[in-house]
Structures are given as C-alpha cells and as structure tokens.
Amino acid sequence: MTALEFTVVVWALSALAGFLGALTGLGGGVVVVPALTLALGVDMKYAIGASLVSVIATSSGAAAAYVREGFSNIRIGMFLEIATTLGAVAGAILVGRIGTHALAIIFGLVLVQAAYQALFKAAPESGLPVASDALATRLRLNGDYPAGGGRQKYGARNVRTGFSIMFTAGVLSGLLGIGSGALKVIAMDRAMHIPFKVSTTTSNFMIGVTAAASAGLYLVHGYIDPRVAMPVMLGVLAGALVGAKVLVHARARTLRFVFGAVILILAVEMIVNGILGKV
Amino acid sequence: MAMDDRRLETIIGRLLQVGVLLAAAVVTIGGAAYLVQHHADRVEYRHFVPGGPDLCTFPGIVRSAAHFESLGIIQFGLLILIATPVARVGLAIAGFALERDRLYTVVSLIVLLILLASLLHAT
Numbered sequence: 001m002t003a004l005e006f007t008v009v010v011w012a013l014s015a016l017a018g019f020l021g022a023l024t025g026l027g028g029g030v031v032v033v034p035a036l037t038l039a040l041g042v043d044m045k046y047a048i049g050a051s052l053v054s055v056i057a058t059s060s061g062a063a064a065a066y067v068r069e070g071f072s073n074i075r076i077g078m079f080l081e082i083a084t085t086l087g088a089v090a091g092a093i094l095v096g097r098i099g100t101h102a103l104a105i106i107f108g109l110v111l112v113q114a115a116y117q118a119l120f121k122a123a124p125e126s127g128l129p130v131a132s133d134a135l136a137t138r139l140r141l142n143g144d145y146p147a148g149g150g151r152q153k154y155g156a157r158n159v160r161t162g163f164s165i166m167f168t169a170g171v172l173s174g175l176l177g178i179g180s181g182a183l184k185v186i187a188m189d190r191a192m193h194i195p196f197k198v199s200t201t202t203s204n205f206m207i208g209v210t211a212a213a214s215a216g217l218y219l220v221h222g223y224i225d226p227r228v229a230m231p232v233m234l235g236v237l238a239g240a241l242v243g244a245k246v247l248v249h250a251r252a253r254t255l256r257f258v259f260g261a262v263i264l265i266l267a268v269e270m271i272v273n274g275i276l277g278k279v
Numbered sequence: 280m281a282m283d284d285r286r287l288e289t290i291i292g293r294l295l296q297v298g299v300l301l302a303a304a305v306v307t308i309g310g311a312a313y314l315v316q317h318h319a320d321r322v323e324y325r326h327f328v329p330g331g332p333d334l335c336t337f338p339g340i341v342r343s344a345a346h347f348e349s350l351g352i353i354q355f356g357l358l359i360l361i362a363t364p365v366a367r368v369g370l371a372i373a374g375f376a377l378e379r380d381r382l383y384t385v386v387s388l389i390v391l392l393i394l395l396a397s398l399l400h401a402t
Contacts, residue, residue, distance in 0.1 A: 004319070061296060063296065100327075216361075
C-alpha cells in the first residue's frame with residue numbers, strides 16, 4: 001500500500017467510525033482500533049496510539065456544545081478525574097508490559113460489552129434525583145439542571161464505589177486508547193445515582209482529560225506515529241462533527257442495532273485473532 | 280461579572296473548541312506536506328518499531344517542526360491537541376480560585392499534577 005492509499009483509506013474508515021460513534025454515543029475509538037488492526041494489519045500499539053489522540057479530539061471538540069445544554073457538572077467531573085487520570089497512567093504503563101495478543105483479547109472483551117449495550121439497551125430512564133449522602137455533601141457534588149422552565153436539583157451517593165469504577169475506566173482508557181465513556185456513565189448513573197443526562201455530558205468532559213494523562217507515556221514509547229495518527233484524528237473528528245449535526249434526524253434504534261452487530265463481529269475477530277496470535 | 284460554575288464551563292468549552300480546530304489545522308498542513316513528499320512510498324505498520332527521538336519527545340518535536348519537517352508538524356499539531364484538556368484543568372484551577380472555592384482549587388491542582396507527571400516523561 002502506498003502512503004497516499006493508506007492515508008485515504010484510514011481517513012475514510014475513521015470518519016465512518018467517528019460518525020457512527022457520535023450517533024450511537026459509543027465513541028469512535030471502539031471501532032477505529034479493530035478496523036486498523038483487522039482490516040489493515042496495523043500493529044495494536046500504533047492503532048491505540050492513534051485512537052487515543054482521536055478520543056481527545058472528539059471530547060474537546062464537543063465540549064462547547066455540551067456546556068450549552070447546561071447539564072455537565074464540573075465539580076463531579078474534576079473530582080472523579082483524580083481517579084480516571086491515575087488509572088490512565090497505570091493503564092499506559094501496562095501497555096508496554098502486556099503482550100499484543102493479550103491486549104487484543106482484552107479489547108475484544110470490552111467490545112463485547114459495547115455490543116451488548118448497543119443491541120439490548122435503550123437509553124436508560126433516569127431514576128428520580130436523590131439527596132446527597134454524607135461524603136457527597138462534604139464534597140459538594142450536588143447540582144441542578146434545566147427542567148421544564150425551572151431547575152431540577154440532584155445529589156450523589158456512593159462516592160467510593162463511583163471513584164473505584166472510575167479508576168478502572170481510566171485503566172482501560174490508558175490500556176486500550178479508548179474513551180471508556182460507557183463505564184464512566186455507569187459509575188455516575190448507576191453507582192452514584194447521578195441523573196443520566198448529567199452523567200453522559202460530564203463523562204464527555206472527563207474523557208479528554210483522562211486520555212491526556214496517558215498521552216505523554218504513549219508519545220515517549222512511540223505509540224503515536226504521525227503517519228497513522230494524522231488520518232485517524234482528522235477522520236474521526238470530521239465524522240463526529242457531522243454525526244453530532246444529524247443526531248436529531250437519525251433513526252437511532254436501527255442504527256444502534258447495525259452498529260452493535262458490527263461491533264460484535266469485530267469483538268469475535270479480535271478475540272479469535274488474539275488467541276491465535278495473529279494480531 | 281462574578282465567576283460562577285456556568286460561566287467557567289462556557290469559557291472552558293470555547294477554549295477547547297478553539298484548541299481542537301487549531302490542532303486540526305496544523306495536523307492538516309503537516310499531513311498535506313507529508314503526502315506531497317511521500318505519497319508514493321510503500322508503507323506498512325504490521326510490526327511496532329519505536330520511533331526516532333525526533334518524534335517522541337517535546338524538544339524533538341518542536342525542533343523537527345521548526346525545520347518544517349512534515350512529520351514534526353503533524354506531531355506538533357497533536358501536541359496542541361493533547362494540551363487542550365491540560366489547559367482545561369489549568370483554567371478550572373483559576374476559576375475555582377476566583378470563586379474562592381478552596382476544596383476544588385486543590386482537587387483541580389491534584390489532577391493537573393497527575394497530568395504533568397505523565398507528560399514530563401516526554402520532555
């Protein structure tokens with residue numbers, strides 16, 4: 001393959017991944033890495049390096065839009081970023097210690113989870129907002145969001161559980177070059193009882209900071225190759241921006257189903273190739 | 280106008296967007312230069328080979344970009360991108376300090392220190 005062909009193909013694949021990732025809320029990283037490794041035979045380390053960069057681009061690029069909606073909570077995000085950044089540093093250190101085959105298998109398992117989420121779960125209905133428990137009150141994690149002309153107040157609970165899950169989300173992000181937004185949302189929405197919409201928008205904010213914590217280590221170890229990262233970053237960013245624009249008109253259910261099926265196929269291929277040592 | 284969380288987030292959101300667009304522009308320029316010079320090169324990335332020191336450290340990247348080397352320019356654009364979330368945390372520290380919120384000034388400082396400790400490896 002010539003450099004021009006490679007750049008064009010990777011850009012197009014990345015744009016598609018970014019587009020679908022934005023429409024389904026699953027992010028582009030989960031598709032970019034398997035697409036690069038399985039379809040183009042790119043080494044996992046280059047693929048996760050390029051993906052990590054694109055994760056920062058989509059998170060930072062979408063930030064202004066999310067802020068306008070008025071749901072994100074900067075305190076919850078900043079406090080939990082202590083956990084995600086520590087996890088991300090640990091994950092980035094682990095990349096060099098774990099063999100490529102094992103990385104592929106772990107990635108495949110994360111993909112299975114993403115596919116399950118896309119195929120079987122509609123957007124979860126938020127439970128009623130809760131009052132903060134003692135620790136969340138001391139950390140002032142309560143907030144409010146716009147609802148029916150006024151503002152709905154909410155609190156948080158189970159800070160320790162949420163913090164631990166966030167650390168795991170950070171490890172996976174640093175290990176696999178993904179945003180692990182799904183796990184971040186689970187930590188806030190399920191564990192801490194923070195309203196779903198607040199959880200998703202705050203998660204988007206956190207993804208970029210988490211990824212930046214691995215970026216220095218990725219750079220030094222040479223995982224970020226400019227010739228691979230350039231088309232991935234520009235493609236995912238373009239796809240995500242277009243995806244965010246058409247989000248309102250999309251038939252989300254059909255799309256989630258198709259996307260979920262694609263991810264499931266990629267997951268199986270990743271795991272099989274990892275076990276056979278072909279990745 | 281007094282600083283509050285909403286205003287702080289709006290400023291930060293805007294900053295991130297500008298940073299990403301700037302990074303994308305620099306990466307595009309570097310990418311175009313790379314393709315003009317190397318479009319016919321055979322490439323394959325099947326086996327991981329750690330890159331030269333030029334493209335793995337901040338000083339190396341800045342030097343390479345200053346010499347208008349295409350790959351250096353791309354990496355420099357990516358550095359701008361990596362800097363956007365770091366700047367976000369820096370701004371949050373300033374914002375919380377203006378709000379006289381000591382707890383969250385410290386929380387943000389801890390996050391910044393973790394980020395800088397990781398990025399220091401690349402200097």
